[in-house]
Amino acid sequence: MSTLKNFSLSPVEVRGMKVLNREKFLRNIEVSILKVAEEKLSKVTQHCKHYFLKLENFKPVQDFDLEGEYRKCIYLNPEIVSQWKDISEHVRETLITHGIDEANFVTKLVQLSYDNWRYDTIFKAVLPEDEEIVSGFSQIGHIIHLNLRDHLLEYRQLIGQVLVDKIKTCRTVVNKSNIIDNTYRNFSMEVIAGDEDFFVTVKENNCIFQFDFSKVYWNPRLCKEHERIITLLKPSDVLFDVFCGVGPFSIPAAKRKCRVYSNDLNPDSFKWLNHNAKNNKLNLSLFKSYNQDGKDFICDVFKEYLIECCRNNEIREVKIHVTMNLPAMAVEFLKYFRGLIEDKQYMDKFNCEIIVYVYCFAMGDDPVNIAKCMVNDNMGCDMSSYIVDVFDVRNVSPKKEMMRVTFKLTKEVLFDVNNYEPPAKKLCVND
Known part of the structure; x- marks a missing residue:
């Protein structure tokens, strides 16, 4: 039987944050790892991919002890694995054939930071519980535009900054109302993070389109x-x-x-x-x-x-x-x-x-x-x-x-x- 008790990798104690404080996202967690000999690594990883600890800016396979027998280690997702028996019996039997058994299963303290979480995980941890969060957005060139519900407006600067941080191609985030001026098909918009730069270049159907997104319609x-x-x-x-x-x-x-x-x-x-x-x-x-x-x-x-x-x-x-x-x-x-x-x-x-x-x-x-x-x-x-x-x-x-x-x-x-x-x-x- 698994010993897991609804463990979550999400950031903690950041609920309700309105001004982004990246230091608040530091978290130390205990993670299970498998010690693996370098020559066995390729075969072992084939069977363990489901259990990998997958985070932003984090490698699930790392160096362990360059002087010892087991020079590599595999970090396992603590939401799935907290003890050897949490790995399926079939996988455990296969690992044993490659010289990996419970003796290779140890734990290690890992510090996670703001850089390790995706924007959706951060939003889920910060924004109000039991309310709709940022469910989707559109990107036009370097601009991301949102249509935030009223209950999220007080968090808009944080939301915008997180998107600028996490999406490499984004330099500007705008919040746009759902109301279009039917004369010129324009949205009203507010820059909530990044540069106030509305000139964009997009490619569609093998053509290049350039325009000022604040003055024209593009979906x-x-x-x-x-x-x-x-x-x-x-x-x-x-x-x-x-x-x-x-x-x-x-x-x-x-x-x-x-x-x-x-x-x-x-x-x-x-x-x-x-x-x-x-x-x-x-x-x-x-x-x-x-x-x-x-x-x-x-x-x-x-x-x-x-x-x-x-x-x-x-x-x-x-x-x-x-x-x-x-x-x-x-x-x-x-x-x-x-x-x-x-x-x-x-x-x-x-x-x-x-x-x-x-x-x-x-x-x-x-x-x-x-x-x-x-x-x-x-x-x-x-x-x-x-x-x-x-x-x-x-x-x-x-x-x-x-x-x-x-x-x-x-x-x-x-x-x-x-x-x-x-x-x-x-x-x-x-x-």
Whole structure:
């Protein structure tokens, strides 16, 4: 039977610390070790890895007695092993065949310090018990950003300093509110540790993006979604990126030799979009950028492109993609597509495929139907037969999903040929 009595390696007597005091994390513990002859070490370690004492900046295999028979020793995790019989019978029998028995099992006093614990172990030891602690964060370049709950705000300087200490690539930690300014998609933020330096460089989908994180929107959790859409694009396709930000859809699409029309209302996003276009050495004859409201971009730039193609008989095999990644309000811009082209003379010449990818936040128990309902209501007609996919991009919070609705934008909608009546309202029931 094991003699272990809920032993914990965690730091002690640091609960409630608000100002980081690294000296308080010093702790002396008694650790079991195995004395091993150097020539036997490789074979013995194969069977003991499960029992290793694994800590930051600590080697579980160390020198022991360079003059004696047993020149190496293996430090065992005291949470698992406190006596010889805590090692499984099978492993003990194997160790004996390599000349390791209970006589090789001794204890040693080890001093642990702040440097030996991971940030999550420190947070668990310091922050209030029975409360949610720092469960996750995002890193953008050298910046880590957090969304701290109210009960953690008084610990924010300690939390930030621990992250700067423990994550080598981190130089700045910011706490950001969940509220985004919907005009420019900015977070409010507070630097809680490190340098007040918001210029970051990140790599995504084989492109380099640079921007001032305090003035534009960037979410590293959307990297996979960006990749999903980019893989659908082929050379000679056309992309209209209505709310492009600094270009996570637009820049990779242009590198794939698509023709790209890229727009964002935020002047800082527009600035860094063009910087990234040049920095990634795009063929600028295939890339055009705009600093407009989404409505104007759709009603002027997108509309004029379609009309020009009809005039010149250029719409044949061209496939047009429209990305609308502003989930808080993108669906509100769908109404501008319906009846966008009033002149019916272009209808017979219109023969292209247009795919729209619109993002939204669906709050409730049935996010798929809620997202479809949002598209129908904002388009002002029943789009059900044109919707080809409804995809759950990510969970934002309980009962709040970021969804992507993919639908075909046909001539019936663009020319409003059936003069659709808005469908009967379907209530999006949110329990």
